[in-house]
Amino acid sequence: MNKSILAFAASAVALTAPQIVMAESDPTTLTFWTFQQAHATFFEDATERWNEANPNRAIDMNAEVYPYDQMHSNLLLALQSGRGAPDLADIEIRQISNYLQGDVPLVPLNDVVEPVLDDMVKSRFDIYSKDGSYYGVDYHVGASVMYYNEEIMDQAGVDIDSIETWDDYAAAGEQVVENTDAVMTTFESGDIFSFWIMISQQGSDIFGEDGSVTLDNQTNIDTLQFMQDMIYEQEIAVPAPGGDHHSEEFFGYMNNGGAASVMMPMWYMGRFLDNMPDLDGKMQIRPLPRWEEGGNRSAGMGGTGTVVTNQSVDEQLSKDFLAFAKLTEEANIRLWTVLGFDPLRHDVWDSEAVQADNAYYQYFHDDIFDILLDIRDEISGVNITELTPTAQQVIETNTLYSTLRSDSMSAEEALTQAADEIRNRMR
Amino acid sequence: MTLFSQTGQAKREPQTKVRYSFLYSRKIAPYLFISPFIISILILYLYPFISAVKMSFERVLPGQVFFVGLDNYERVFNPVFFRALQNTSVYVLLTVVILTVIPLILALMLNHRLTRFSNFFRAAIFIPALTSVVVAGTVFRLIFGESDQALANQFLSLFGASALDWRYGSATAMFLMVAMASWRWMGVNIIYFLAALQTVNKDLEEASQMDGANAWQRFRYVTLPAIKPIIVFLVTISIINGFRMFEESYVLWETSSPGYIGLTVVRYIYQQGIRNNDMGFGAAVGIILLLIIFIVSMIQLYATGAFKRED
Numbered sequence: 100m101n102k103s104i105l106a107f108a109a110s111a112v113a114l115t116a117p118q119i120v121m122a123e124s125d126p127t128t129l130t131f132w133t134f135q136q137a138h139a140t141f142f143e144d145a146t147e148r149w150n151e152a153n154p155n156r157a158i159d160m161n162a163e164v165y166p167y168d169q170m171h172s173n174l175l176l177a178l179q180s181g182r183g184a185p186d187l188a189d190i191e192i193r194q195i196s197n198y199l200q201g202d203v204p205l206v207p208l209n210d211v212v213e214p215v216l217d218d219m220v221k222s223r224f225d226i227y228s229k230d231g232s233y234y235g236v237d238y239h240v241g242a243s244v245m246y247y248n249e250e251i252m253d254q255a256g257v258d259i260d261s262i263e264t265w266d267d268y269a270a271a272g273e274q275v276v277e278n279t280d281a282v283m284t285t286f287e288s289g290d291i292f293s294f295w296i297m298i299s300q301q302g303s304d305i306f307g308e309d310g311s312v313t314l315d316n317q318t319n320i321d322t323l324q325f326m327q328d329m330i331y332e333q334e335i336a337v338p339a340p341g342g343d344h345h346s347e348e349f350f351g352y353m354n355n356g357g358a359a360s361v362m363m364p365m366w367y368m369g370r371f372l373d374n375m376p377d378l379d380g381k382m383q384i385r386p387l388p389r390w391e392e393g394g395n396r397s398a399g400m401g402g403t404g405t406v407v408t409n410q411s412v413d414e415q416l417s418k419d420f421l422a423f424a425k426l427t428e429e430a431n432i433r434l435w436t437v438l439g440f441d442p443l444r445h446d447v448w449d450s451e452a453v454q455a456d457n458a459y460y461q462y463f464h465d466d467i468f469d470i471l472l473d474i475r476d477e478i479s480g481v482n483i484t485e486l487t488p489t490a491q492q493v494i495e496t497n498t499l500y501s502t503l504r505s506d507s508m509s510a511e512e513a514l515t516q517a518a519d520e521i522r523n524r525m526r
Numbered sequence: 527m528t529l530f531s532q533t534g535q536a537k538r539e540p541q542t543k544v545r546y547s548f549l550y551s552r553k554i555a556p557y558l559f560i561s562p563f564i565i566s567i568l569i570l571y572l573y574p575f576i577s578a579v580k581m582s583f584e585r586v587l588p589g590q591v592f593f594v595g596l597d598n599y600e601r602v603f604n605p606v607f608f609r610a611l612q613n614t615s616v617y618v619l620l621t622v623v624i625l626t627v628i629p630l631i632l633a634l635m636l637n638h639r640l641t642r643f644s645n646f647f648r649a650a651i652f653i654p655a656l657t658s659v660v661v662a663g664t665v666f667r668l669i670f671g672e673s674d675q676a677l678a679n680q681f682l683s684l685f686g687a688s689a690l691d692w693r694y695g696s697a698t699a700m701f702l703m704v705a706m707a708s709w710r711w712m713g714v715n716i717i718y719f720l721a722a723l724q725t726v727n728k729d730l731e732e733a734s735q736m737d738g739a740n741a742w743q744r745f746r747y748v749t750l751p752a753i754k755p756i757i758v759f760l761v762t763i764s765i766i767n768g769f770r771m772f773e774e775s776y777v778l779w780e781t782s783s784p785g786y787i788g789l790t791v792v793r794y795i796y797q798q799g800i801r802n803n804d805m806g807f808g809a810a811v812g813i814i815l816l817l818i819i820f821i822v823s824m825i826q827l828y829a830t831g832a833f834k835r836e837d
Contacts, residue, residue: 168801176800179588179805202587202589202590289784341672348671489802496782496785500694504694505694
């Protein structure tokens with residue numbers, strides 16, 4: 100009897116001892132959920148700098164990385180049920196509307212965002228806002244560009260700087276297929292980016308500004324038909340191996356010179372460095388071809404907003420830290436140097452720190468930010484509504500599959516069907 | 527009543543025993559023994575079940591819940607749901623047949639006295655059941671990749687067949703899901719059958735052999751009746767698991783399958799309820815699925831005579 104009491108007491112002491120030590124140094128533990136290892140690394144890096152600058156408000160950062168789908172589901176359930184949510188979390192652009200319904204379970208960031216909004220690309224904040232409250236801070240502008248494999252283009256005898264319009268691009272594609280073993284490009288059939296970039300570039304979108312479904316408008320039909328024709332009429336493009344531009348199958352294909360170019364946002368640079376080592380020194384970044392004279396040469400695409408949840412142990416600390424990690428000049432420079440993202444603060448784009456040599460300049464070329472400054476006013480945003488997750492799913496599941504992959508429907512049929520399906524969900 | 531008479535009896539017993547006497551009651555004790563299970567079922571199943579029924583009549587948003595009547599149920603019977611139900615039904619049918627017939631044959635082979643290394647095979651066949659479905663899914667995806675270099679396509683090319691887009695056609699998609707489930711659960715079902723085969727009466731078998739029964743007759747009239755309860759059990763479990771299938775589809779197509787070829791009913795619940803933040807609708811689909819599983823299981827149990835009393 101006595102022995103067991105002693106053992107119990109001893110274990111109780113052992114259990115509480117580390118907590119006493121913790122209490123002395125007193126850092127607040129903040130939990131951060133994300134679906135990108137790179138984002139976790141970025142926040143850990145920011146924590147170190149924060150703790151140096153604010154020793155009396157020290158943070159113990161607990162960054163947890165989960166798969167995309169799992170993280171968003173877990174977060175939604177935690178916020179819905181009122182417990183188990185982290186202090187900070189990443190929410191991807193296409194998922195954000197799920198979190199802005201009902202009594203928004205996120206903390207408004209207006210007091211830290213508004214003072215710096217003038218130096219920022221404002222459209223990136225509107226995405227994560229509702230009724231005048233800003234809830235999320237993005238990582239990047241997401242300016243879409245064309246990545247050309249210069250080796251293949253040279254072999255085909257195409258000067259990439261001569262490609263001005265999409266018609267030029269298609270003509271160059273004919274030359275590539277004729278003179279090399281590669282195709283001109285790949286389009287995503289299991290993800291929405293290729294299609295969304297191309298329609299957004301023309302000022303069109305899935306939803307109008309008023310939230311109505313515009314998916315089946317003429318611009319979108321023509322654009323999807325153009326993509327489908329490039330694959331099945333001209334035979335100069337293929338659906339992306341693996342379905343999208345993030346799959347192992349695609350990385351291998353592109354890395355082996357399967358396609359001469361690929362259209363993705365600026366943040367895709369990191370994928371080249373990590374997954375396509377053989378293309379080092381061969382890739383050239385250029386603005387997108389225009390659809391018409393004076394048309395936009397880019398579109399803001401993708402994005403992930405970091406939010407503070409209403410279950411945070413210390414809302415003010417979380418907000419201040421988030422501002423420190425993503426809104427300051429220093430932070431925006433690091434978004435570029437650490438992650439290779441085009442940062443939200445346009446006043447750092449031509450700063451010395453951003454222009455200084457790094458791995459991205461070495462892999463690609465020096466004038467990346469000159470291109471960005473050049474197309475700065477041509478980066479339109481997208482309209483996000485409550486039904487964006489539904490729309491995304493319908494388009495990825497059916498529309499792009501039946502047009503770009505199986506060629507079983509015309510663009511008009513597929514888009515009309517998809518638009519009707521989304522409209523049916525509106526009630 | 528019972529308790530009363532028990533305490534009446536207990537009066538004659540020494541004081542200390544009175545408190546525990548109900549433990550010896552033939553009526554009370556059984557309930558006491560199963561109470562942990564009853565309680566856990568009430569907490570872990572009945573409560574969520576009632577919540578789900580309630581939720582299926584609501585629109586659920588953080589901090590705001592509206593009663594919407596039958597609105598969710600009215601939306602359930604749409605083309606996508608029927609597609610999911612069709613996929614699921616085909617999957618159930620295929621897995622039930624494959625996962626009872628083949629394991630039975632393999633178990634008979636392993637149980638045969640002439641089979642060598644049977645212990646090794648038992649272990650080897652069981653190993654897939656221990657594999658994580660996510661790992662298995664990744665390996666399956668690589669084996670059945672769309673490129674010419676993928677293992678399955680190289681195998682096809684040996685026979686002069688052209689490469690297949692495994693994950694993009696509805697027949698091959700179903701094949702992948704069924705193959706993965708069969709590969710994983712084959713070993714477990716073999717273990718069940720092997721255990722059942724040990725209970726077959728050796729004397730009966732010997733007697734039938736002496737009476738001149740051939741191998742098929744011995745199997746049909748001696749072995750099969752003896753292992754019938756296990757067959758009924760496995761078919762029931764396979765049907766229920768088949769209708770609940772989620773992982774196989776999820777690991778093959780993470781976000782959504784092209785043209786809904788891999789959509790199952792449970793995936794549809796997940797997709798609508800969680801990904802599209804429509805919990806009420808998801809709950810409504812869940813209740814419908816519950817009814818379907820209940821009806822199918824009842825028909826099957828009735829048809830196989832599971833409700834008849836053993837004589």
